[in-house]
Amino acid sequence: MEGVVSINGRDFRYRVVRNSVKHAYIKLKRDLQIEVVVPKKVNGLDVENLILEKKDWIEKKAEEIERSLRIYKDGKVLFKGKEYEVVFERGERDKVLQKGSKFVVQYSDGDPVEILLDWLKERAKKELVREVESWSKKLGIEPNNVRIKEMKTRWGSCTKKWNVSINWQVIVLPKRLRDYVIVHELIHLSELNHSKRFWARLAEVFPDYQELRRELKKYAIMGL
């Protein structure tokens, strides 16, 4: 059984799959199709209602998938400013290997793209924290707390309480642009607004910051 359901004015295709499960559940696939998995013996389920009960989750997940298209699309992954080919292989367990100009994703039964994205997120967390720490020392600006997380529309942000957040997807950027994003946020700790003083301070580190801002815009796809 298939159909289309509208969630806040946006159409989602759905497909019902019968399986030996106890309870019905919903998946959103990377092509943004909803899959409703229902127990084999249950009849008369109101599938559309089941989907609508989960509409907030579906919308959030759809946005997440769309944002991730900047990182992975059509067998190519963007990592630290370079594009790599991705090879998916069935294996005993889930594993990601970086082999020269390729990423090899070994997967057992999970979604291989999810495995790749999870791996990249973990890598991003480790590397970006290190990069923030290193800039923090260089600049003598020490945040209270650094978080690397999923962010909807920004590369980074900071608060008056001296907390810095960096979007984990910054890992797609080449080194100089990652540096720019990090330094931009660190300087914001003492200069909250984009004042003249803010840009002057930034120019001390990056005399070519205007060029960097332009370059960064090229990476701003999918609403970022």
Ligand SMILES: [Zn+2]
């Ligand atoms: Zn700013």
